[in-house]
Amino acid sequence: MSELTQGVTVSADPGAGFGLAGKVAIVTGAASGIGRATAELLANAGAIVTAVDINPKGFAGLDLGKDGSTDTADLSVPAACDQVVESVIRRHGRLDILVNAAAILRRVAIKDVDAALWEQMMDTNLLSQFAMCRAAVRPMRKQRSGRVVVIASTAAFNGGADNSSVYAIGKGGALALAKSLARQVAADGITVNAVAPGGIDTPMGRFGFTEESWNAHYQKNVPLRRAGQPEEVARAILFLVSDWGSYVTGHTLDVEGGLMLR
Numbered sequence: 001m002s003e004l005t006q007g008v009t010v011s012a013d014p015g016a017g018f019g020l021a022g023k024v025a026i027v028t029g030a031a032s033g034i035g036r037a038t039a040e041l042l043a044n045a046g047a048i049v050t051a052v053d054i055n056p057k058g059f060a061g062l063d064l065g066k067d068g069s070t071d072t073a074d075l076s077v078p079a080a081c082d083q084v085v086e087s088v089i090r091r092h093g094r095l096d097i098l099v100n101a102a103a104i105l106r107r108v109a110i111k112d113v114d115a116a117l118w119e120q121m122m123d124t125n126l127l128s129q130f131a132m133c134r135a136a137v138r139p140m141r142k143q144r145s146g147r148v149v150v151i152a153s154t155a156a157f158n159g160g161a162d163n164s165s166v167y168a169i170g171k172g173g174a175l176a177l178a179k180s181l182a183r184q185v186a187a188d189g190i191t192v193n194a195v196a197p198g199g200i201d202t203p204m205g206r207f208g209f210t211e212e213s214w215n216a217h218y219q220k221n222v223p224l225r226r227a228g229q230p231e232e233v234a235r236a237i238l239f240l241v242s243d244w245g246s247y248v249t250g251h252t253l254d255v256e257g258g259l260m261l262r
């Protein structure tokens, strides 16, 4: 083993687990859909999860095990992102994992996008991810370890559904954020990756569809001929934040049933 790989041990035993027991995690957007499924999966794998969302009602029934907790915050405000991370550090003394799943979708034609809509969408979908990452890597750098996952979308590659340009632009920004941050914090032992979901069965994914048009859309456009489940995205995220993803950084993992085939 060279000096550079000293301290890096990789188990060849698949039964060794994901290495998430006792890891301290923040999952945003955790009251619904992908964030919720991720918070529960990480907690189930042994992580101490703080689930964050603007909508506290959505936390009803969320199962984070005995060590998990919830935090209500509007993450479109950077100071709130700082507070979320500071509160976790006060309670647990460290932060190992950040998953940014909070976002909104508004479908408005470019010609009708005004400054208020632009600001609301970009602050919620991109500035929030930036501010959460900035706050999270402070303690991670001190620890010299950490895992960050930003959530992009296939919209970053194909422009998204009709009239969702501002959403798509924000998701393109999220991809650039992941790559740029990955480069800056790699030497501190922190990995940063993006996940790009396609159509996933959540309130956001179903927006604008009837049951009939939803099924017809996936039959026609997606090679796997169905939408994804939020738990299927959560599993991809778990891979990236677990011991199994230890040598993956700056990557974009498409979870989209073959929609892009890129």
Ligand SMILES: NC(=O)c1ccc[n+]([C@@H]2O[C@H](COP(=O)([O-])OP(=O)(O)OC[C@H]3O[C@@H](n4cnc5c(N)ncnc54)[C@H](O)[C@@H]3O)[C@@H](O)[C@H]2O)c1
Pocket: 028, 029, 030, 031, 032, 033, 034, 035, 052, 053, 054, 055, 058, 073, 074, 075, 076, 100, 101, 102, 103, 104, 124, 151, 152, 153, 154, 155, 196, 197, 198, 199, 200, 201, 202, 203, 204, 205, 206, 230
């Ligand atoms: N569902 C899909 O088809 C799909 C496809 C591609 C990407 N995505 C992305 O996956 C992520 C999760 O989406 P989802 O489908 O689970 O959506 P969802 O609407 O089910 O959940 C999003 C959550 O974010 C929360 N949120 C919104 N604004 C917030 C704010 N200012 N502060 C804190 N929390 C806030 C909402 O309250 C909600 O609980 C998002 O980043 C979304 O853009 C979803």
